[in-house]
Amino acid sequence: MIFHVLTIFPEFFAGPFAHGVVKRAADAGHLEIHIHNLRDWTSDRHKTVDDRPFGGGEGMVLKPEPIFLAVESIWPERKPDHKVVLLSAQGRLFDQAMANGLSRESALLLICGRYEGVDERVAAHLVDDEISIGNYVLSGGELAAAVVLDAVARLLPGVLGNECSAAFESFQDTGHGEGLLDCPHWTRPAEFRGWKAPEVLLNGNHEEIRRFRKQSAREKTMRFRPDLVG
């Protein structure tokens, strides 16, 4: 899969994609990441990407022209499996199902919003979708683009070593069923500062272990995510 990211802070992406699963997947040829500087599509000497909002008010708004020019030069022809996504605080809430869907596209272009927002003609006439990663205020779309890219990249065939199964996973798909959070985990030492790992996990009784994990997943879900239990 080919990812393009359009941003006024291209340096931002040196960090998140230089490590871990995404880096290894890129090195292995499962994906390509191309970072583009929005200012490359300006033509004035100040490389202006923003302007004051019509109607007045706080802050600045990203101008439409450089964004349209950038997308049209990255993709002179738009193919059906080439998706353009705007990261904005006003978008649809991102979830695992959206990550699964995007992982089946062949290319994805992520536009990072900044300042007070992006001229609405970008959302209305250029992009396929507008995505927010959660109900909190970020300073811009860059962190959100990195989150979306990571969530999609790890689903691609070969990326996690599992050639074809990951794209069908749900974040709640733990094997315990019922759309619960994952169960808690322990590892060595069996006792740490007086806190013992649950005895049942050490005794090798796999039926008992299965029941313990399901019950502890239920308890944790009830405590932190009652919305998943209903």
Ligand code: 9D3
């Ligand atoms: C006065 C209203 N503004 C909040 C101070 C609205 C606003 C403008 C610009 C809120 C956030 C932003 C910048 N955020 C993003 O571009 C963004 C975002 C986010 O803030 N939260 C979750 N997901 C995303 S994706 C892009």
